[in-house]
Amino acid sequence: MKNRIVQCVGAVIGAVALSLGSATTAVAVESSPAVEHCAVEAAQLGSTEELAEPVCFGTTDGLNAFLEKVGAGNAARGVTANVLLGTVYKDANGTGASLAFYGSSGCAEVTFGFSTLTAGWDNSISSARGSNGCWLTLYTATNYGGSKLNCTPYCSSIGGWNDNVKSLVFRPAGTFG
Incomplete structure (x- = not known):
């Protein structure tokens, strides 16, 4: 049971990290407009x-x-x-x-x-x-x-x-x- 909880927590942390990484990337792309x-x-x-x-x-x-x-x-x-x-x-x-x-x-x-x-x-x-x-x-x-x-x-x-x-x-x- 303890292993199963650790695995679930690990999966949640991994999913959060991935989603934050995507959000950070999207923000970085939007914040650097082309210079004319x-x-x-x-x-x-x-x-x-x-x-x-x-x-x-x-x-x-x-x-x-x-x-x-x-x-x-x-x-x-x-x-x-x-x-x-x-x-x-x-x-x-x-x-x-x-x-x-x-x-x-x-x-x-x-x-x-x-x-x-x-x-x-x-x-x-x-x-x-x-x-x-x-x-x-x-x-x-x-x-x-x-x-x-x-x-x-x-x-x-x-x-x-x-x-x-x-x-x-x-x-x-x-x-x-």
């Missing part, structure tokens, strides 16, 4: 052009291949059809999901703006970087309102603006918003 890396073409500030929707990829390699295809490389490497203006990130230190902005020229004497960030990017930025001679100004309200923070050219973290950015401007290096 996106790119969007920017229009000059004040332009009446309709803003394009971002194009997204599951890897930075996919994003980099797309940026190279549209010619949004490093302006210092030679003539390009488009120029990378900068990138915003959902996590601090330039990590996590990213949204790269590219335009028809660098920021020399040209300013590019997004009065309202695309869905999924408003209120989710934690770090930002300007590229190719662009500095970046982040705003806590749409239409370039509210508090602002200048990234000259990189903000590894954005303090009180974290997850509160609603609009942004890329401007020539040396100019502040």
